[in-house]
Amino acid sequence: MPIRPPKPSLSTRAFKLIRRNPRMAYTLLREEYRKKFGIDLDRRFRDGASAPPVNLNLNLTRRCNLKCVMCEQHRHDPGPTGLPWYDPRRELPLSVWVGLLDQVAAFRPRLYLTGGEPTLYPHFAAFLTEAKQRGFVVHLQTNGILLDRLADSLVAQGVEMVTVSLDGPFEVHDAIRGQEGAFRKTCEGIKTLVAARDRQRSPGPIILVNCVISKASLSTLELMVPLAHELGADILQLQHTIFNTAANVQSHNRALSPEVAAQEGLDLAPPSIPEGEYYESGITPADLPGLLNQLRQARRLAKGRLKLLFLPNLPLDLLEPYYLDLTHPFPQVCKALWKGCRILADGTVSPCLHLVAGDIAAQPFTEIWNGPRMRRFRQIIARRLFPGCARCCARSFT
Numbered sequence: 001m002p003i004r005p006p007k008p009s010l011s012t013r014a015f016k017l018i019r020r021n022p023r024m025a026y027t028l029l030r031e032e033y034r035k036k037f038g039i040d041l042d043r044r045f046r047d048g049a050s051a052p053p054v055n056l057n058l059n060l061t062r063r064c065n066l067k068c069v070m071c072e073q074h075r076h077d078p079g080p081t082g083l084p085w086y087d088p089r090r091e092l093p094l095s096v097w098v099g100l101l102d103q104v105a106a107f108r109p110r111l112y113l114t115g116g117e118p119t120l121y122p123h124f125a126a127f128l129t130e131a132k133q134r135g136f137v138v139h140l141q142t143n144g145i146l147l148d149r150l151a152d153s154l155v156a157q158g159v160e161m162v163t164v165s166l167d168g169p170f171e172v173h174d175a176i177r178g179q180e181g182a183f184r185k186t187c188e189g190i191k192t193l194v195a196a197r198d199r200q201r202s203p204g205p206i207i208l209v210n211c212v213i214s215k216a217s218l219s220t221l222e223l224m225v226p227l228a229h230e231l232g233a234d235i236l237q238l239q240h241t242i243f244n245t246a247a248n249v250q251s252h253n254r255a256l257s258p259e260v261a262a263q264e265g266l267d268l269a270p271p272s273i274p275e276g277e278y279y280e281s282g283i284t285p286a287d288l289p290g291l292l293n294q295l296r297q298a299r300r301l302a303k304g305r306l307k308l309l310f311l312p313n314l315p316l317d318l319l320e321p322y323y324l325d326l327t328h329p330f331p332q333v334c335k336a337l338w339k340g341c342r343i344l345a346d347g348t349v350s351p352c353l354h355l356v357a358g359d360i361a362a363q364p365f366t367e368i369w370n371g372p373r374m375r376r377f378r379q380i381i382a383r384r385l386f387p388g389c390a391r392c393c394a395r396s397f398t
Contacts, residue, residue: 048375147189
């Protein structure tokens, strides 16, 4: 059996990606500047205004072909009423998304394509072509079910990064994802993408496997390291559960009620956190020793194999308050509103918590980004967070 040559380092491949798409350097430099200096300066001196976003979270569709137990997207039948972004009949036509690309091309934000499952959007391939023709850095988030059909195109188009969700060995993954055979399809998709990358001698996309830590996956986390390595992934990310409790949701919905939102000059699609759009983790004090051991083992096994990340990057001594105490006094800091924003499938610009800042089908994005509702929300978040922010992965924990 021939020996496969060693895979180039991540830094080498990143450099090659920049050579292929020189506009990527500008995107990365802006991200780094905003992270280290720009956002803090805006928060302090600009009274809710912000420099242009460095990333855009585009929910091309809210449809999904899986029903993951820990997903915050509404996954129960019947779906919520009055929320147009869940209605596939209201998904934006390609022309509106392309119009957005033209509006933001000057400051070149990273495009994070997600959903739902973004590959289910009927015009996904055409949108990708339009984005890459304009030199955008594209990061695709997918469950991998349809990845084998798209692999050659993703490589040929020059997509820079693909994150694939994989939550454990096949029994664990299929149980969490709610579909028998999901593990096999996702693994086949990753392998096909790696093969296409090798065949086309391309430095990208960089492949990240994301594993959400949940009650169901606690005992198998260390197994994700050899699994991701064998599949050919470049990075494994272990993501701490985004969760809530019924009591905290009730407290949040009182703190951000329609009346409070109106008083604050915000536009809310109530309730701020509906039933069915949050997950209760179920992790108990008895689970923590095992979780700590699994994370330590994962670190040990990853050395020399692949890059291991954690989201959020919590010190081990903060795992107990993270999972067991929603009232723990973590820093009341979130910089996400100055970094980027989320645009939903019907064009609604909703940073989070069912707040609505505008509609890209009705007004220019730049007017929305620093419009009165976004500025007011930033002013509030610069002072304090809401109860519903307790375990959001976008906030600060250290």
